[in-house]
Amino acid sequence: MATTTVEPKARKRPRKTRTKNVSRLPAIVASQLKANQIDLTPGKEHVICPDCENWTPITGVLGTPVLVPHHTTTYRDRTTTPHRCSSSYRRIVLDTAIDGWRAELAERTEVSATVSSRRATKVLPKPKTSSVPAASQLKPAPLSAEQVRRVFRRHQEQCLACKGEARNQNGQTLPCPDGERLAVTVLRLFRQEPKRQAVREFFVRERRRFDREYAEAAPKREAGWAAVLPAVQNADQLRRAVPQGVRLTEGPEVPLDRLVPRQAAEQPEGGQLKCGHCGATESSLAGAVAAGWCRITRRPHCGRCANRFPAWTRTSF
Structure with a gap:
């Protein structure tokens, strides 16, 4: 008689954790969490565990909501031997309305998108390149x-x-x-x-000749400088001896009370100056200068007549 072997079947596990165990840790208040740290979608309630920072389902929403027992296999703690998290069966107080949570989550998402769009991009330094010389500055290499x-x-x-x-x-x-x-x-x-x-x-050859002539003329340049050096030093001493703000004059002052030889030669008979345009006379040179007389084409003119001529034609006494 043939015998048949029946394969064992796994027992169907309950969909929700049904236990009366409650953690002794203080309860988690939903209103104190951020909108992106909790999910209150009906039938998919989840929360970020404060200990292992892992998204953990919430069970017993209609009665005593607690965190489902879970291990510490998170992104930050990838251990080879995971252990039970201490916040398993921890109570959570759902004191936040679903509509308020959705509004806060939508606002936070919009603000995050706006902030990310305003965030400045990373500034990459430009490579320092040397300036390209102009066409007139290029020196072509001679062909060999x-x-x-x-x-x-x-x-x-x-x-x-x-x-x-x-x-x-x-x-x-x-x-x-x-x-x-x-x-x-x-x-x-x-x-x-x-x-x-x-x-x-x-x-x-020309370069060598120029260098040789320059070297031969060096003693002459030194002798000429040695001959001029005393005069330069004397001029420096005289310049330093002049008080501050006083101008050093090397020539005699222009006499205003008498005529210089060139003016005396042009002085008409009688000792008076006569205007070459209107015929007005002036008894002395000092009076003529004070009255604005000028010489135009080597002829004296009174101040009124001199203003009729361009400025470049007028020469003062």
């Missing part, structure tokens, strides 16, 4: 025949057209324009190299 020859040889080693291995569909060898241009440049530089070398040698 040897440098161009090395570039030409390197091109020949890498270019298939220069080696004769590049062919078209008809089997004809393809020319290389870059190789031709480098070859022409090499030949031109080698042809101009003697002239370039002569120019470089000329500049070297």
Whole structure:
């Protein structure tokens, strides 16, 4: 007679924790929590455990609400041997209305979104780059025949057209324009190299000649400075001897009570000045200067007549 083996079935576990155990810790007040620390959705009541900071379901909402027993497997405490949290079966006082909690949660969410949009972005320092010189400040490097020859040889080693291995569909060898241009440049530089070398040698000789003449003229410059140095020192002493604010004059003062030789030669007979425009007379030079007389085209004019002429034509006595 054949025997049959019946597989054991797991006992159906209750959906809610049904126990009368209550933690001795003080109860959690829902009104003292933030809106984002508790979820009062009907049938999905959860709260952040104050000990392990893990979202924990709330059981017995219609009777004595307590926290469901849970382990300390949180994001901050990822231990290999989790243990029962001390806030298991801890009472919670649901003294917050669902409508008020939803309004506060919506307001907090809106404020967080506004604050995150106002948050300044991270300022990345710009790399410090040197300023690009102008086209007139660029100094082109002179071409050397040897440098161009090395570039030409390197091109020949890498270019298939220069080696004769590049062919078209008809089997004809393809020319290389870059190789031709480098070859022409090499030949031109080698042809101009003697002239370039002569120019470089000329500049070297001129530089040496200038340095030699400058060194030979050094004693003459020193002797000339030694001859001028006493006069300069004397002038410095005289300048320091002048009081502050007084101007040093080297020439004689202009006499106002008598005529200088040039004015005496122009003085008409009778000892009086006569205006060359209106015929007015002045007895003395000092009186004429006080009355604003001027000389225009080497002729004396009274102050009234002198104002009729441009300022650049008037010369004072």
